[in-house]
Amino acid sequence: MNKEIDFSEAVFIIFGFIVGNSILIIPGIEAENLAWLVNVVATFIGMGLIDFSEAVFIIFGFIVGNSILIIPGIEAENLAWLVNVVATFIGMGLIYFYVKLSIMNNGQDIISICIKRLGPIIGKTIALGYVWYFFHLGALVIRDLTEFATLVSYPSTPQAFIGVLVMLLAISLVRNGIEVIAKFTQVVIPLVIAAIVVLSLLLINQMDVNNLKPFFSVEFKPFFKALFSTISFPYAEAVVLTVIFPFVKPGKIDIYLSVGTILFAGMILTLVTLTTILSLGNIAQTATFPAFEAARTISVFDFIERVEVISDVSFLIGTIVKLTVCLFGVSVGLSKILNLKGYQSLVIPIAILMGNLSLILYENISELIMWSAEIYPYYAVPFQFFIPGLLFILSLFGSKKSSSQS
Amino acid sequence: MGYVLILIFVFGLIYVYQALPLIRAKNTRELIVFSLMLGVAFLVTVLLVLDIPMPSPAVYIEAAVKIILGVFS
Numbered sequence: 001m002n003k004e005i006d007f008s009e010a011v012f013i014i015f016g017f018i019v020g021n022s023i024l025i026i027p028g029i030e031a032e033n034l035a036w037l038v039n040v041v042a043t044f045i046g047m048g049l050i051d052f053s054e055a056v057f058i059i060f061g062f063i064v065g066n067s068i069l070i071i072p073g074i075e076a077e078n079l080a081w082l083v084n085v086v087a088t089f090i091g092m093g094l095i096y097f098y099v100k101l102s103i104m105n106n107g108q109d110i111i112s113i114c115i116k117r118l119g120p121i122i123g124k125t126i127a128l129g130y131v132w133y134f135f136h137l138g139a140l141v142i143r144d145l146t147e148f149a150t151l152v153s154y155p156s157t158p159q160a161f162i163g164v165l166v167m168l169l170a171i172s173l174v175r176n177g178i179e180v181i182a183k184f185t186q187v188v189i190p191l192v193i194a195a196i197v198v199l200s201l202l203l204i205n206q207m208d209v210n211n212l213k214p215f216f217s218v219e220f221k222p223f224f225k226a227l228f229s230t231i232s233f234p235y236a237e238a239v240v241l242t243v244i245f246p247f248v249k250p251g252k253i254d255i256y257l258s259v260g261t262i263l264f265a266g267m268i269l270t271l272v273t274l275t276t277i278l279s280l281g282n283i284a285q286t287a288t289f290p291a292f293e294a295a296r297t298i299s300v301f302d303f304i305e306r307v308e309v310i311s312d313v314s315f316l317i318g319t320i321v322k323l324t325v326c327l328f329g330v331s332v333g334l335s336k337i338l339n340l341k342g343y344q345s346l347v348i349p350i351a352i353l354m355g356n357l358s359l360i361l362y363e364n365i366s367e368l369i370m371w372s373a374e375i376y377p378y379y380a381v382p383f384q385f386f387i388p389g390l391l392f393i394l395s396l397f398g399s400k401k402s403s404s405q406s
Numbered sequence: 407m408g409y410v411l412i413l414i415f416v417f418g419l420i421y422v423y424q425a426l427p428l429i430r431a432k433n434t435r436e437l438i439v440f441s442l443m444l445g446v447a448f449l450v451t452v453l454l455v456l457d458i459p460m461p462s463p464a465v466y467i468e469a470a471v472k473i474i475l476g477v478f479s
Contacts, residue, residue, distance in 0.1 A: 136463070160454075338439055345428060345436045348420055349443035356450045361464045371464055378471045 050182045052252045055244055056261045057185035061321030062241055063091075063265040064192065066144045067234045069289040069315045071273050075373065076226035077285055078211060079218045081274040083226045088266025090227075091235030094384075095262045098238055099255045101388055102245045104395040107253055109242040110388065111333040117394040124337050126387060131333040133383045134240055135350070138326030139357035140372070142166060145319045146358065147365045148289060153312060163355045166316075170324045171351045174331060175344050178247040181324055188317045195314040196268055200275045202298045202307060207278035232377040234269075235262070236384035243329040288365065289315075327351055409455045417448045 073083030098110075105113045110130055115123040145166060146159035154162065173181050245253055276284050276294040287293040292315070295308040330350050335343035362368040421444060428437040453460055 338435070340436050340439065341433065342436070345424055345433075345440045346443065348424060349440065349447045352447035352451065353443070356447065356454055357463070359454060360460050360462050362462065367464075371468065375464075375468050375471050378475060379467050 048177055048179065049247055049249045050178055050244075052248050052254045052257060054182035054186060055248050056257055057189045058182060058244055058321065058325060059095075059238070059241055059258060059261045060265050061185045061189050061192070061318060062325050063234050063238065063262060064268055065234060065318040065322030066141055066315065067269055068192075068196065068272060068318050069148065069291045069311065070144060070372075071276055071284070071290050072233055072269065073226040073230035073273065074285055074290060075229065076218050076223050077282075078213070078277055079216065079223060080226065080277060080284075081212075081270055083223065083230050084266065084270040084273050086227055087230040087235055088263060088270065090231050091238070091266060092259045092262045094231075094236050095238050095241075095258045096255060097392065098242055098388060099245075099253060099258045101392050101395060102242050103253055103255065104392075104399055107245050107248065107250065109244075109246055109329075109332070110239060110391070111243070111336050112246070113242075113391050113395070114387070115336070117391050117398065127333065127337050130383060130387075131330055131337065133380070134243075134326050134329040134333065135354060135357070137237065137240065138323055138330065138354045139361060140368075140376075141319055141323045141326060142355060142358035143361060143368060145316065145323075147368060148292075148315060151288065151365065152292060160355070160359060163358060166320060166323065167351045167355050169320055170327050171347055173320075173324045174328045174347050174351075178244060178328070181328065184324075185321055188321070192314045192317050193268065195310045196272060199295050199298070199307070199310055200271055202300055202304060203275050203279045203294060205300065206294075206297050207275065208281065209278065211278050211281035229373060229377045232380045232384060233372070235266075236380065238262070239384050239388060240325055240329050243332050244325070288369070327354065330354070410452055413448065413451055413455060417444065417451075420444065 071080065073080045073087065076083045101110075101113065102108060105116060108116065111127045114127040114130065117123065118126060142163050143159075146162045149162045150157060150159055173184055272291050276290045279294045279297060280287065280290060283293065284290040292308055292311050295311040298307050299305050327347065327350060331343040331346045334340075334346055334350070340346070362371060421441075424440060424444075425437060428440065450460070
């Protein structure tokens, strides 16, 4: 039955697969009269490009990332689930805006768009600001993980040791390129989703609908503050994801698939928020890692217990994906600003500095939580909204100008 | 002091592992950037290991955000 074929025959299959529907849907046509060059370059670096269906896993992993345990919008008490629903819709609009901005600039990332639209001096200065933002975000992600690990799982282990282990994995993923990152997320993200669904099902007997009452008890001001905070973390952080777009096969960036991914990620985060509130009630607001505390309460027939390790592992995986994207963004961004041939040589020093920054940033977890809730949303506004907005307007006028000239 | 010696050894290994291919490829620009960044990383790590306090950027960011919010409010 298993008839073997020669490699010479396989060559025809490979050729047919690659050419396929690309004959009619010309890849890289967004590059206008330079589409041929895009295809020549893409042929030579074909090994380093990914399909958008693979990038979707990175997008999902980045958004869900460390938000699984640090539930965004929990300040809104029993309305945190509603905050997440509203933030998901705003997040969908934001990803549409970031992807559109990238498509308008031939699939480039935010760093290249800054340099292209604002010139080498101002553009590179702002691009350097973005590199700092990605770097700082990466350090925050490491600190979240190391704090969680030392607080919950390994109280005697130094934070630096846990940080080094995680950084080693991130360095390996980033140095091996976007394809390896994509393959890694393709393997681990379905496990994260499955873990969340299983934990939610196991929590059903702990849930109490009365924990949602009184409905709409939260005032407008705290609600909007929680909404603002939830938009900036994690949804508007999607601006970092633009760094993967230049590594997507030309013409394959799908704006609606991105929006759909954010919708799905939002649904998962809302599910986590809702199950946590339903099972913990008021305790959810005071817990440092509410979803973990909820997972701790699981007890089915006195038989299935102590399954919080599942949420532990999901958090670890999500954090690694987010950290990897941040490290990738800093390395690629800095190599572009400094006009380097590749980014690989920068990965190790950047990872070490990122790990060091995570230890310097805050004295303790209370300071980290306070800073993330009170300062971070305002600090991130220029990177998440103002600069992309300005670049969008400039790109709009730039594309109109070029079309009128042609 | 023992930790510093370990750090010198580890950073030396990283430098040799990463710099040799760059030297062979005559990639001067990347070699300079890499050497500078690894040098800074080494310095910061040594300061951390020796428990020498370093200023947190978060403090300055917080001050800047409060000033800006104060202006707008």
